[in-house]
Amino acid sequence: MALWRVRATVDDRPGYLSVLTASLALRSVNILAVQVHTTEEGAVDDFLVDAPDMLTESDIMAAVVKGRGRDAFVTRADPQSLADQPTRALALAGRLVHEPESLGETLAALLDATEVRWRPAATADRPGFHGGRMTLADPAGGAYEVLRALPAFTPAEYARAQSLVEVAGTVLRQHREQVTMLLPDGTELVLRPAGKDDLAAVRELHEDCSPTTLHRRYLGGAVPDESRLGRMLEPPGGVTLLAVAPGGPVVAMATLLAEGDLGEVAVLVEDAWQRRGLGTALLRRLHAHAGRAGLAALVAHVAAGDAAMLDTLRRLGAERFERDGTVVSATLPAAGRPVGDETPATSG
Numbered sequence: 001m002a003l004w005r006v007r008a009t010v011d012d013r014p015g016y017l018s019v020l021t022a023s024l025a026l027r028s029v030n031i032l033a034v035q036v037h038t039t040e041e042g043a044v045d046d047f048l049v050d051a052p053d054m055l056t057e058s059d060i061m062a063a064v065v066k067g068r069g070r071d072a073f074v075t076r077a078d079p080q081s082l083a084d085q086p087t088r089a090l091a092l093a094g095r096l097v098h099e100p101e102s103l104g105e106t107l108a109a110l111l112d113a114t115e116v117r118w119r120p121a122a123t124a125d126r127p128g129f130h131g132g133r134m135t136l137a138d139p140a141g142g143a144y145e146v147l148r149a150l151p152a153f154t155p156a157e158y159a160r161a162q163s164l165v166e167v168a169g170t171v172l173r174q175h176r177e178q179v180t181m182l183l184p185d186g187t188e189l190v191l192r193p194a195g196k197d198d199l200a201a202v203r204e205l206h207e208d209c210s211p212t213t214l215h216r217r218y219l220g221g222a223v224p225d226e227s228r229l230g231r232m233l234e235p236p237g238g239v240t241l242l243a244v245a246p247g248g249p250v251v252a253m254a255t256l257l258a259e260g261d262l263g264e265v266a267v268l269v270e271d272a273w274q275r276r277g278l279g280t281a282l283l284r285r286l287h288a289h290a291g292r293a294g295l296a297a298l299v300a301h302v303a304a305g306d307a308a309m310l311d312t313l314r315r316l317g318a319e320r321f322e323r324d325g326t327v328v329s330a331t332l333p334a335a336g337r338p339v340g341d342e343t344p345a346t347s348g
Contacts, residue, residue: 001030003077004060006047007151008069012038016068017045023067027059028052033084037154044154045069048077073151089160093167100171107136107146107161115147127162129153136161139169177285183276187246191281194233194240194253201250202229202242210271216303217268219327238263239289243278254282256289261296263334267309280312287316290334298332 006024010016021031030050037044051060057074064072092106108116111134124143125135134146134153146153146161178192194202206214206223214223224232233240237258245251252269265286267279290298300318302309304326313330320331 001050002053002055003032003079004029004049004051004057005075005077006049006060006064006073007044008064008067008072009039009042009044010067010069012043017043020045020064020067020069023063024049024060027055027063029055029060029063035085035156037156039154041071044151071151085160089164093164096164096167097171100168103138103165103168104144106164106168107144110164111146111148111153111157111161113146113148117145117147119143119145129158134158134161136165139165139172179285181243181277181281189246189251189278190244191285192242192244194242196230196233198233198242198250199226199230201244201248202233202253205250205253205268205270208270209268213268213271213274216306216309217266219301219303237293239286241282241285243269243273243282245273252278252282254279254286256286256298258290258293258295261294263290263293263295263298265298265300265332275308279309280316283312283316287332287334295334297334300330300332302328302330304328 008020010020017036024031024047028051031047032050033048035046037046049060057076060074061072064074089110092110095102096106104116104118107113118138120142124137124145127135127137127143129135131152132148132150134157136144136146138144144165173193178190181189181191183189203226206229209217218224232255235255235257238256240253240255242250243252251273252267254265254267257264263286265283267282269278287298300309300313302313304323310321310328310330313332316332318330318332322329322331
């Protein structure tokens, strides 16, 4: 027996797929996997089949045509094809997380492409696909042109490829936004965006903070449970930044929540790392992010007794402070005046 990949378009009507599979069965062709791609021309059926060794490409093509399949494509397949396409796409996405620069190779593997070419933005076509040619915007600039002779690309394949491009873009943005901070004592920390995989480390950060520090961060309210912490790591329309110490522990986090053109910021710094500039550094980066995101202003709700954080907000350009009981709300224009020196904050 031999593995073959078979693709054909059939009318998207009841019973037409069974006619095609019956025609293949009459040739003792065993269908191992099937995917259906919906297109304007009809249902594109993509099969992985096991056929008797004596059958040739022409024999299988004839069976497809007899089964009312059109625009048929038949080629030999290798054992790696036994992995279904969703599993294959997930595996390639995992590769991109660790090697975002391998996007071109990953697209070639996903789409069985004969050629993947990078083109600068000035010469690249708009994203889309036609026949055996697909254009995908490169998150780093320019575009990838993906080519194969047959079969023609389908909307489902374009959607999968676009998803991989978005994965690569997210990882690249995280790499660009990651910086190293050098403390006065020579200690290096990494400041970077948070992700879902940071949940355990962020939970440990909260466990290591004193009740006083947690009270200042959450203004006396309940410390978030695991579900809420998970949502805080990647807030819609905002960002959470982490400070990671040597060895991997997260020692500070700062969150920007966006609603309309207004953002709300808050910082949490582990007690042993306070008064070392972390709060200020994280707030500076959130301030810059707000400007790039087009927000009009940032608001920070701070305990009235947290003088260091209030001073830091003043240096960053906060122009309005409104007190309500034990809480002060400071408003900082996102495109405010140049910020001052790096004087550390005690907590968030």
